[in-house]
Amino acid sequence: MDGSALRISAQEYASGVEVGFVDAIGVERSGPLACWWGEPFELASPVRSFAAFKGQRNFTGEYWAATSRTQVGYESWVERDAVMALDFDPAVVALASQPFRLTWTDGERERGHTPDYFARLLDGTGVVVDVRPEGLVDEDTAEVFAFTARVCEEVGWQFRHVGDLHQPYRVNLRWLSRYRHGRCDRAPVADRLRDVFAESLPLLAGAEQVGDRLAVLPVLYHLLWRQELSADVMTAPLGADTLVHLASLGHP
Secondary structure (H helix, E strand, O other), X not given: OOOHHHHOOHHHHHOOOEEEEEOOOOOEEEEEHHHHOOOOHXXXXXXXXXXXXXXXOOOOEEEEEOOOOEEEEEOOHHHHHHHHHHHHOOOEEEEEEOOOEEEEEOOOOEEEEOOOEEEEEOOOOEEEEEEOOHHHOOHHHHHHHHHHHHHHHHHXXXXXXXXXXXXXXXXXXXXXXXXXOHHHOOHHHHHHHHHHOOXXXXXXXXXXXXXXXXXXXXXXXXXXXXXXXXXXXXXXXXXXXXXXXXXXXXXX
16 A cells, blocks of 8 residues: 555545444444444444464453443453553543444555444543554554544544553553452542541551551552552552552642
8 A cells, every 4th residue: 555545634534434333232333434433332342253263372351341341352462451551541431342343445445444442531532542562563554543543533533552561550550450340449448548648658558557458458459540549650560668649649
């Protein structure tokens, strides 16, 4: 492909883009994206199945998203980490995997693309997410991503390309995600933790002020997952000396 599709405005192309999807009640639908962009794609079922076979190099599975309280599929550990990060984002209220397939003609041939995720934000904005490590984005993939981004802009969506998460953030997300379920939210302990961390304290020292660490730490990690408590999860693994504080306090 010579990139001619990318030189045409997104507005001209959006009118020619078709979308196919399975809606929230399981009905297959298709038509111009210009007519269907307002559909709640965060509730859509995957448009294709996730392959699993002996000798497969990538790892497929389902991640239970606390955000939407649904199972969200992934086709690799990189995708699993990406959906985990979406679930951790307080601006995200719902998400779905393989939400639709876009088809269009680039002037030479029929093209198609199925984004990895669709997320809905608190303000109602839709977000289309494609997951691919930077080193695996070839010229053709880059053109498809750029075209998808332009079409998303035209219909008022965001487009995000997500690669590998950097190590400390990935490690911390995987740890905190173990405590994302509401069963870890014990109100008396949570209230006490909010009081204790009204000032910035080391994680373990603050937890021990509340009670037995075996009972307190799961609640503390749940509040960190919900970002009611805040800590640096980007630059170093969480540990006993990690400073924790109420999210409303900002960084000490």
